[in-house]
Amino acid sequence: MPQIVEQIEEFAFGRKPATRLFVGALFATWILYCFNPTEYRFFPQCPLYTLTGWQCPGCGTLRAIHALSHGQLQAALRFNPLLIIVSPFIALGFARELWLEARGERTNWNAIPAAAIWAILIVLITYGILRNLIPA
Amino acid sequence: MYRIVGADQKEYGPVSAEQVREWIAQGRANAQTIVKFEEGAWKPLGTYPEFANLFPSASTFPPGVPPPIGQPYATPPLSSAPAYGAPRPYVPTYLVWSILATLCCCPPPLGIVAIIYSAQVNSKLDRGDIEGAQRASTLARNWCIATAVVALILNFWLTGHYFSWITANMPNLPH
Numbered sequence: 001m002p003q004i005v006e007q008i009e010e011f012a013f014g015r016k017p018a019t020r021l022f023v024g025a026l027f028a029t030w031i032l033y034c035f036n037p038t039e040y041r042f043f044p045q046c047p048l049y050t051l052t053g054w055q056c057p058g059c060g061t062l063r064a065i066h067a068l069s070h071g072q073l074q075a076a077l078r079f080n081p082l083l084i085i086v087s088p089f090i091a092l093g094f095a096r097e098l099w100l101e102a103r104g105e106r107t108n109w110n111a112i113p114a115a116a117i118w119a120i121l122i123v124l125i126t127y128g129i130l131r132n133l134i135p136a
Numbered sequence: 137m138y139r140i141v142g143a144d145q146k147e148y149g150p151v152s153a154e155q156v157r158e159w160i161a162q163g164r165a166n167a168q169t170i171v172k173f174e175e176g177a178w179k180p181l182g183t184y185p186e187f188a189n190l191f192p193s194a195s196t197f198p199p200g201v202p203p204p205i206g207q208p209y210a211t212p213p214l215s216s217a218p219a220y221g222a223p224r225p226y227v228p229t230y231l232v233w234s235i236l237a238t239l240c241c242c243p244p245p246l247g248i249v250a251i252i253y254s255a256q257v258n259s260k261l262d263r264g265d266i267e268g269a270q271r272a273s274t275l276a277r278n279w280c281i282a283t284a285v286v287a288l289i290l291n292f293w294l295t296g297h298y299f300s301w302i303t304a305n306m307p308n309l310p311h
């Protein structure tokens with residue numbers, strides 16, 4: 001059993017995680033470009049939203065990416081505003097990580113101050129609460 | 137093969153024992169450089185018997201002879217501080233995976249726990265608590281995996297639930 005966990009770890013978190021994540025993201029974007037998540041049923045559903053009706057911080061991500069891949073920025077902003085606002089930074093960070101990985105290096109995640117990680121957590125939770133209080 | 141942490145906090149390798157010997161000879165690695173052999177733990181280079189004879193310090197011990205109490209491994213004099221000596225190892229934070237777990241894999245509380253452990257990895261490293269950081273790192277990884285598994289199970293269950301919900305609420309939807 002621990003061996004299986006280690007194999008999963010090597011696949012997901014192993015030597016070139018950003019490259020692997022990038023390939024996965026490209027494939028997912030292509031699927032989302034071809035199929036509208038509101039019309040097709042094979043897409044994952046948000047358990048929180050389905051069970052309670054509350055939107056989690058990630059709700060609307062698939063619809064937003066679908067809208068964005070068709071150039072509909074306003075629709076994308078409605079589906080998941082935070083995702084669209086931070087997406088340029090995510091793209092830059094991703095590109096930087098891919099560049100580092102290609103040269104056999106990587107970001108030193110230990111250099112990120114713990115306070116910054118706490119800030120990310122607070123932003124996510126605040127956003128998750130606010131988007132349920134403010135009707136879009 | 138060996139993995140080695142430089143003074144710049146970056147991980148190098150995997151490299152051969154030959155390469156490690158060369159780095160020791162060049163003064164780029166010393167007894168306190170943090171090294172990992174295969175799937176073993178991160179330990180100071182001085183604790184590896186295969187390199188022990190390469191350190192000039194008088195406190196190196198022949199293999200098999202336990203070091204005196206209070207001197208767990210060879211310590212070179214301060215004056216010969218190496219160019220690349222490493223004060224601490226790299227401990228994965230799994231931060232990206234924790235955030236992805238929070239966003240993609242509801243229920244959110246599970247992913248949030250992963251992010252909290254992620255933050256603890258770095259705060260514990262800053263306090264010099266390497267073992268605690270490694271424990272937090274393992275927990276962050278396990279909570280990421282747990283979140284993904286729970287999300288997968290919930291989705292298999294919900295898909296059926298969702299089908300009937302759609303047919304009940306949106307009769308005009310194309311079938």
Ligand SMILES: [Zn+2]
Nearest residue numbers: 046056058059
């Ligand atoms: Zn959601």
